[in-house]
Amino acid sequence: MAGQALVTIKDKHWQVSLATNYLELVQGLSNTPQIPSGTGLLFDLGYDTIFTVTTEQMLFPLDIVRVSSAMAVTDVAHNVQPGQLATSEIPARYFLEVNAGEASSINPSDQATVQLTASAEPTQIDISGLAVTLLAMALMASMVSVP
DSSP: OOOEEEEEETTEEEEEEEEOSHHHHHHTTTTOOOOOTTEEEEEEEEEEEOOEEEOTTOSSOEEEEEEOTTSBEEEEEEEEOTTOEEEOSSOEEEEEEEETTTTTTOOTTOBEEEEEOSOOOOOOOOHHHHHHHHHHHHHHHHHOOOO
């Protein structure tokens, strides 16, 4: 991972790892058995965009908090179970994955702050590969019929 940071939203604090390159963005917390309370993973997509998060390879439920480039919460998906898709129609640059229930008091328009806590090497995101992956995920999601 590119580094560590402290994410604060309202009275909640999470010590997070940063996902900024293609592999980290695609893998995320997949196949991780669990994470300690008060920790998580912060994804940086590089710019505001509409995207879907898949929990296909997750082993535990999550809260997913989307945050814009202006550091405003745009959307919160609560208690997302493994194997689900979490989609929002509001563009965001970042998303935070934490244990289910930890973001229960977070709402859209709340302000987030991110403070780097460990040295992070500057990285460039291969957004073209990410865009292809997100497009493929969106196409797969549109083919799934829910009874």
